[in-house]
Amino acid sequence: MISKLYFLSFFLPVVFLNAQVSTTLVGTLPEDVLESSGLIYYKNKLITHNDSGNSPRLYEVDTLSSQIIRTITINNATNIDWEDITQDESYIYIGDFGNNTGNRQDLTIYRVAKSDFDVSNTISAERINFSYEDQTDFSDVQNSDWDAEALVDFNNQLLIFTKQWQTNGTVAYSIPKIPGSYSAKNLGFYNASGLVTGAAYNKFSNVLMLLGYSPQLQPFIVRMDELTTNFSFNGTEVKTVLGIGFSQVEGITYSDSNTYYISSERYQNNLPPIILASQLYTFDTDDTPQEPEEPPIEIPIDSAKVENELIIYRTFGSNELQYDLISNAPLFGRAIFDITGKRVRHTHGSLIENNRIDLSGLGSAVYYLTFYLQGVTISKPFILN
Numbered sequence: 001m002i003s004k005l006y007f008l009s010f011f012l013p014v015v016f017l018n019a020q021v022s023t024t025l026v027g028t029l030p031e032d033v034l035e036s037s038g039l040i041y042y043k044n045k046l047i048t049h050n051d052s053g054n055s056p057r058l059y060e061v062d063t064l065s066s067q068i069i070r071t072i073t074i075n076n077a078t079n080i081d082w083e084d085i086t087q088d089e090s091y092i093y094i095g096d097f098g099n100n101t102g103n104r105q106d107l108t109i110y111r112v113a114k115s116d117f118d119v120s121n122t123i124s125a126e127r128i129n130f131s132y133e134d135q136t137d138f139s140d141v142q143n144s145d146w147d148a149e150a151l152v153d154f155n156n157q158l159l160i161f162t163k164q165w166q167t168n169g170t171v172a173y174s175i176p177k178i179p180g181s182y183s184a185k186n187l188g189f190y191n192a193s194g195l196v197t198g199a200a201y202n203k204f205s206n207v208l209m210l211l212g213y214s215p216q217l218q219p220f221i222v223r224m225d226e227l228t229t230n231f232s233f234n235g236t237e238v239k240t241v242l243g244i245g246f247s248q249v250e251g252i253t254y255s256d257s258n259t260y261y262i263s264s265e266r267y268q269n270n271l272p273p274i275i276l277a278s279q280l281y282t283f284d285t286d287d288t289p290q291e292p293e294e295p296p297i298e299i300p301i302d303s304a305k306v307e308n309e310l311i312i313y314r315t316f317g318s319n320e321l322q323y324d325l326i327s328n329a330p331l332f333g334r335a336i337f338d339i340t341g342k343r344v345r346h347t348h349g350s351l352i353e354n355n356r357i358d359l360s361g362l363g364s365a366v367y368y369l370t371f372y373l374q375g376v377t378i379s380k381p382f383i384l385n
Contacts, residue, residue, distance in 0.1 A: 020243045021221060026280040027066030029263065033059050034278045036263040037149070038085035038198065039251035040092065042114075043319065043360040045069060046280075048251060048263060052081035052098055058117075063261070066280040072117060076124045077110050084151040084198055084251070086158070088177070089353045090114055093158060094125070095151040100165075102144025107131060109151070109158060111179060126179040128158070133173075133183040149250070150199035150210065153177070155229055155350070160184060161196050161210065170196040170210070172231060190233040194220055197250050201227075203351060204257035205287040211252040211262065219249040219264075229350075242283075247276055255361075258285040289346060310378045312369055321357040321369065321382065329373040337368045337379075359384055 029036055029048075037051040046061040056077040060070040074094075081098025094110040110125035117123060135146055143165035150161035150170070160173045169191045173184035190210075198211035210222040219242040226235035242249065242262070251263040260283050267276040309326040325331070334352055336345040344362065349372075357369075362384055370379040 020241045021283050023242055023244050023262070023281045023283040025244075026063070026261075026282055029061070029066055029278040029280055030068050032068055032071070033061070033263075034266040036265060036278055036280075037083050037250045038095070038151070039200075039253040039261055039263050040085050040087045041253045041255045041261065042087060042092070043118075043358065046253065046261060046263075047085065047092070049082050049085060049094065050079070051083055051250075051265075052079065054079050054082075056082075058085075058092075058094075058112075061280070063255075063282075071121065073122050074110065074112065074125050075122055080104075080106070080108075083149040086151045086153045086201075087114075088153045089356065089358075091177070092117060093128075093151065093153065093177070095148070095160065097130075097148045097151075097160065099147045100144060101140045101142060102135075102146035103138045103140045104146075105131065105138060107148075109175075111177070128175065128177070128179055129181040130160075130175045130184045131182075132186070134186055149197045152199045152201040152208070154201045154208075154227075154231055156353075159187070159199075159201075159231060161199050163195050163197060163212075165195065168193055168195065168215070172233070174231070187231055188233045190222075190237070192222060192239070194218075196222075197248075198252040198262075200252045200254055200260065202254045202257065202287075203347075204254070204289045205285075207285075207287060209252055209254075209260065211249055213247070213249055217246040217248060217267070219244060219247050221252070242281075244281060246274075247279070257289045258287045260285070289343075308373065308376055308378055310369070310371065310380050312380055312382055314382065319359045321359055323355050323357070323369065325355070325371060325378070327371075327373055327376075327378070329375055332372040332374065335370045335372070336362075337370060339366050339368075 035050040036048045040047050056074045056079045058072040059068050082096050083098040084095045086093050092112040097107045109128040112125045145164040145166050147163040149163045152159050157174050161170045171189050172187040175182045175184045194212045194214045196212040200209045208224040213219045222239045224235050248265045248267040250265050254260045262281045264279050266278040311324040314321045331349045333349050334347045364385045368379050368381050
């Protein structure tokens with residue numbers, strides 16, 4: 001949010017890193033989302049929201065024009081300080097945990113069912129309440145280390161990344177994705193040498209991107225590879241400058257293994273007089289989807305007793321495929337292939353949460369839904385038109 005920013009000073013030294021990420025400007029965001037603070041990519045559209053003091057609304061934004069397509073109101077939520085948004089296959093999660101003064105004791109993540117989001121512009125949310133396990137002082141301190149602006153879904157848990165104004169680093173905290181009240185577990189500290197304002201965990205490439213800016217409003221990203229199931233800051237970390245000049249970047253998301261979107265808030269300063277528009281950017285990496293782990297081939301002792309059956313169905317005109325998989329064997333992964341044998345989708349077994357698959361982004365054609373089970377692979381065709 002604008003009131004949180006340090007004043008930009010051209011007399012302070014700015015440290016530029018060796019590498020720079022090449023970005024493309026998609027466009028200026030509309031007036032309704034001047035304080036865009038988080039991003040996700042869902043059904044070929046971006047979803048964003050404003051931060052503190054604004055209405056409890058989500059906005060669908062076109063990826064080409066940067067214009068609002070649809071507005072969704074959450075009727076039982078309050079936007080105290082919404083700072084980031086993430087998703088899994090079934091839900092959208094909105095982090096109301098902006099805490100610039102460090103005194104909030106009502107930190108919340110709103111959980112919205114995608115099944116409701118898809119059919120109505122007025123929906124309700126469930127609450128996931130939390131506090132930090134190691135915060136004992138709730139004194140009102142301007143620019144606190146207990147602020148937070150970044151949220152991701154990672155390995156069936158929610159990870160929160162703090163925005164430490166004093167330390168210029170971030171701490172990762174973990175909480176469950178189920179409504180309730182929790183003590184967020186400290187997973188470690190990372191010296192970002194800046195303010196972390198957004199995050200995206202790319203499940204296609206197993207890459208975490210942290211977004212932020214320096215106290216002089218110089219945007220950067222921190223790319224983290226070699227992530228393990230139990231998250232820690234022990235992987236490969238590379239920090240690079242975003243090639244967009246000074247900007248209050250806030251939201252980051254991905255649409256595939258190597259395409260990312262970034263949003264910025266409108267920034268205004270009186271002395272010196274500076275106005276930076278709220279904008280939408282995109283950039284690419286050279287990542288490729290991770291190959292599934294080759295499941296061990298084991299033939300059951302009595303294969304006649306193991307029944308494997310796959311039933312798939314889809315409502316005409318729907319972009320969602322549903323299936324029933326009947327098997328006693330452990331599930332290692334799920335994939336979709338086109339008729340040339342090219343794999344166009346893959347989900348590791350540990351990330352499969354339900355029996356619904358979003359087909360958005362796939363063209364009209366014949367595809368094969370495939371499951372990798374211990375000792376057997378099951379595949380059935382379906383037509384998308």
